[in-house]
Amino acid sequence: MSRRVAGKLALVTGAAQGLGAAHATLLAREGARVVCTDVNGEGAKGTAARIVEQFGAGTAVGARHDVTDPEAWERVVALAKDEIGGLNVLVNNAGIGVGGTIETCDFDDWRRCFSVNVDSIFHGCQKALPLMREHAPGSIVNISSIAGLIASDTMPAYNASKAAVWMLTKSIALHCAKNRMDIRCNSVHPTFVDTPILDGTARNHNIDKNVLLEKLARQIPLKKVGEPDDIANAVLYLASDESKFMTGAELKLDGGISAM
Secondary structure: OOOOOOOOEEEEOOOOOHHHHHHHHHHHHOOOEEEEEEOOHHHHHHHHHHHHHHHOOOOEEEEEOOOOOHHHHHHHHHHHHHHOOOOOEEEEOOOOOOOOOOOOOOHHHHHHHHHHHHHHHHHHHHHHHHHHHHOOOEEEEEEOOHHHOOOOOOOHHHHHHHHHHHHHHHHHHHHHHHOOOOEEEEEEEEOOEOOHHHHHHHHHOOOOHHHHHHHHHOOOOOOOOEOHHHHHHHHHHHHOHHHOOOOOOEEEEOOOHHHO
């Protein structure tokens, strides 16, 4: 443990499981204090409790958080101020996937996908920046997807929403730089990662999880599916001062897919 983010004050959304839990845990392991939020409030509190058990009292707190609700954002930003002393790292990790082609995708699903994946970042950055200014230097990390850079005919809502995250990230980065906030903003673009989401995918397609992983791995030049810490390590780098000259950029963690 090198404490690469010692003293940092972080908020991670979608932290009940999977990538969000991995981000929060690694940030805490490397010295940050972390607010873990999720619409699954008990799950977020569970992640925080495990972090506290590993790294000590005061290292994490969990809360229920609907990222589509601006008032809920006000509450969790206030929680960060009260419980961990402020905020200078915001990891916008919460997101959902929606299937269906342009002909079959339901419009309500389309709007829900944009609400969770894109509106959440709009609300989160708008509500968090005033507090982050007080604790600069800061870093915003938005979890997009390789699907925001490479399209598929079967996921127009997901493709479009994650592409919006990519470009919104750049706009936020330029705003912060122009106004000399000393707050950076970058996006992360993973491909398939072995998280509980793939458990649900396997069940929905009535396929064994290992068979699914092998099928997905064949699409990746490195011939393997990512692990949560592969993505969390990138988040750690972007949250740390090691990346202090990096803003408005995208990190592709895709096993080589985008090189094809």
